[in-house]
Amino acid sequence: MNYKLPSTHLLRRELLSLRRTAKVITMLGADILALPCCFQLAMLLRVGPTDFLLGGWTTSTVIALASMLAFRIAGLYDAVIRFIDFRLLVGAGMGLGAVILAFYAAAAYFSYHGIPHTALVIYWFIALSYVALSRMSARLLLCEGGALQPKDSSCTVAIYGAGTAGVKLALAMRRSGKYRPLCFFDDMAGLDRRNVAGLTVFHSSRIAEVVDRRGIDMVVIAIPSATSDQRRDILYRTRQCNVPVKTLYSMLELADVGITTHSIRDVKIEDLLGRPPIRPQPDLFAKCVRGQNVLVTGAGGSIGSELCRQIMSVGPSELHMLDHSEYALYAIEQELAGRYPGKLIRCHLGTVCDSDVVERILRDNAIDTIYHAAAYKHVPLVESNVAEGVRANVLGAQVVADAASRFHVKTCVLISTDKAVRPTSIMGASKRIAELIFQAAAMRSGSRTTYCMVRFGNVLGSSGSVIPLFKKQIAQGGPITITHPDVVRYFMSIPEAAQLVMQAGAMATGGDVFVMDMGEQVRIADLARTLIAMCGLSEKSPSNPDGDIEIRFVGLRPGEKLYEELFAGNDAVPSRHPRIMTTSEYTVEPEQLRQQLAYLLLACSSNDRNMILFLVQKLVRGYTPHSMTTQARDKTADAEVANGVTSDLSAIPLALANRQAAIYHPRKAIK
Incomplete structure (x- = not known):
């Protein structure tokens, strides 16, 4: 459909097409005509219709020229009319006031009574009103007209x-x-x-x-x-x-x-956190990274890749990235190489459970700082793959902790989870065991490495989190599946998580557990409803059967809780960062822990699910496996007694220690 532009739009187009010099000349011409009229109007209001020409047009023109000079000094003629603001008009008013005062002083000095003094004051109001109205009208014409559209x-x-x-x-x-x-x-x-x-x-x-x-x-x-x-x-x-x-x-x-x-x-989903974002402190943020050789395990994951981005922004000497996923490692390497050309970025393809790979990286590259982000974290998947989940999370942590001590790494940071507090899932329990490993490493005398752990809640937008799942379900037309209407979770953004990890290493003294103040927990059902509304859709419910997206509650899955916790006790104290706290946890003596881990990893190698759950329960206080029946527990306990193992697993045969060595070094023969 064609639309005929009205005259105002044609005028607007012509004015906008003028050169800057032509626009200034137009303004000057308008003012040289209007300002004398403003003075004559002031005289008319002051002395009446019979004598208002008393001052004459010569006086009017002189005052107008003086006023325009003041406007020029105030910058009125240099301004772009479309973007003129109140401050510029105030400056013009002050300049015009200075002109009035100058004429008033001159008239008093020369005893000139041809112009009433109050007429000058009236002129100030009229002239300033003209300037403001003319400029605002021009701005309205030039800015608000716009192209006519249906x-x-x-x-x-x-x-x-x-x-x-x-x-x-x-x-x-x-x-x-x-x-x-x-x-x-x-x-x-x-x-x-x-x-x-x-x-x-x-x-x-x-x-x-x-x-x-x-x-x-x-x-x-x-x-x-x-x-x-x-x-x-x-x-x-x-x-x-x-x-x-x-x-x-x-x-x-x-x-x-x-x-x-x-x-x-x-x-953004970050807008729903209900708390201000947590900003890093520059001195803490860069302490363990700037000018250092840094290794990130699990570098291709959500947290690991963001850690690499944050690390490169600070300026490390070298960044080394370890991941078992070829594509994930390639993707983050290409991104960082494009953003930081010329910087030394090394990729290492392999698993963190392979001690030979980890030791080679540390030995050949003099690593100063390790951020251990490699882990399995999806609760239901780990719950149904207990042996691999425990092996990856536990053995990976032990390999990294041992190698860091052996090669004198300065700082070693474990990325943990709030699910490690009074865990109900094997994922949370395995991460608590990883914490025990780092705590035990910190307790060993003679170690030059500072170990610490960082706990945080769900990370917005990370792989496996609810937000990508909800968006996918909305795109497919629903339903959105939620485990329980009352389930709540702590949330933080991916950059916040990475910055927390980096600052924790700078504050660590050895065996510290750091937790970020993440505000109040967010109800997952409210989060889903807000996502639906953000897409311009409505929830389908019994009260609104014509809605777009249904929310369906499917029940808690094995290992899941209604709410998460960040602390096992009430002993959290502030750290050097006002929004980061530190807490203490129970520990296990290093030698006793190493013996128990040997038995646990042996059970993982034989994929003995019930024995794994039983041993994890012995290591992690408060953990009760949901998938382990009473009969299975009794059977496992009988097997324990038959094998001559004490209830606290304080004594493990030497043969199991040899099996442990085989697990650490699968390519080496057992002698």
């Missing part, structure tokens, strides 16, 4: 937040033609039904009603200074609209570019 070609938008950011966004939307703002929503009751920037403001309690009645396509949250708690509350409130919800970047992100339509972004 109403159904642009996205209709409601802006949440009728403050400065919301007004600027509305003006930017009008200029773009891509969006058509229809109204504001705001929490202030005093703004209800008021007009802001030509748009009606509605109270936020009427969101659903107004969105439906006005046919709004999208809601944009325009409160960049909102805290995380406020942002989450707004997101939950706009969830009932059943239209896509977007937001502006934060004040920090907007500082350099200002507010435009490009400032609109999708709502």
Whole structure:
């Protein structure tokens, strides 16, 4: 369909096409004609219609030229009209006031009474009003006209937040033609039904009603200074609209570019955390990395790859990456090589359970810092593959801890999980055993290595987390599957997790367990409902049978808990970082632990599930395997007695120690 441009749009196009010099000449010409008229109007108001020409046009012209000189000094003629602001008009007003004072002083000095003094004051008001109105009118013509478009070609938008950011966004939307703002929503009751920037403001309690009645396509949250708690509350409130919800970047992100339509972004899952992001302390962040040779195990995983990115941003001497996945290692190596050309980045393909591989890397490259991120972490998968899960998480930790001590690594950091606290899953229990291994390594005398552990909750967007799963299920039309309506979890972003790991190594003194303050736990069902709403869909439920996406509760899986814990006790104390805490845990004597691990790894090599569960239960306090029946426990206990093993596994035959060596060095023959 063709649309004929009206005269205002043709005028706008002609004005915008003028050269800068022509635009300045146009402004000067308009002012040289208008300002003398402003002075004559002031005289008319002061002395009446019979004598208002008393000052004459010569005086009017002189005052006008002096006023224009003041405007030139104030920068009024150098400004781009489309972006003129209040401060420039204030400067013009002050310059005009200086002109009035100069004429007043001159008239007093020369005893000139041809012009009433109050006429000069009236002229100041009239001239300044003309300048402001003329510039604002020109700005309105040049900025707000936009290309004429059919109403159904642009996205209709409601802006949440009728403050400065919301007004600027509305003006930017009008200029773009891509969006058509229809109204504001705001929490202030005093703004209800008021007009802001030509748009009606509605109270936020009427969101659903107004969105439906006005046919709004999208809601944009325009409160960049909102805290995380406020942002989450707004997101939950706009969830009932059943239209896509977007937001502006934060004040920090907007500082350099200002507010435009490009400032609109999708709502990120991080916006739902309900707490401010945890910023790293620069001195802690770089201490174990800058100028150091760093090894990251599991470098191709979600946490491992982000660790590599954060490490490279600080400037290590060398970065070494170990992973058993060829593609994952290739992907992160290509990314980092493109971002940091010329930096030494080495890839090592292999498993962390192979002591020969780990020792070769440490021996040949003089590694200073190790971040041990390699592990199996998916609870149901590890629960159904107990032997491999325990072997990877336990043996991998022991190989890394032993090699770090042997080759005098300065700092060795284990990445653990909140599921290691009073675990109900074999994954959580195996990570608690990994913590015991690092604690025992820290207890050994003569070690030059500082060991520590870092616990955190679910990492947003990491492989195996609920967010990618929910997004996939929404894309497929549902249902979204959740284990239980009351299940809650701690969440943190991937960068926060990587930064926490790096800072923990800098604060460690030996055997420390670090935990990040992650705020309140988030209800998974609320998270799913918000994701549905962010996609502009509605939940399908008995009260809303015509909804789009159903949420289906499937029951807790083996090893899962309704809620997670970060501490086993109440002894958490602040660290050098205000948002990172440290806690103490029970330990096991190094020699006793090594004997028990030999027996556990032997059970893993024979894939004896019940024996593995029984031995893990002996090592990890509070762990009760759900999949181990009472009959199986009794049978395992009988086998223990028959083999002459004490209930605390304090004595293990020498033959088992030899089997342990075979597990560590599978390519070496047992003699």
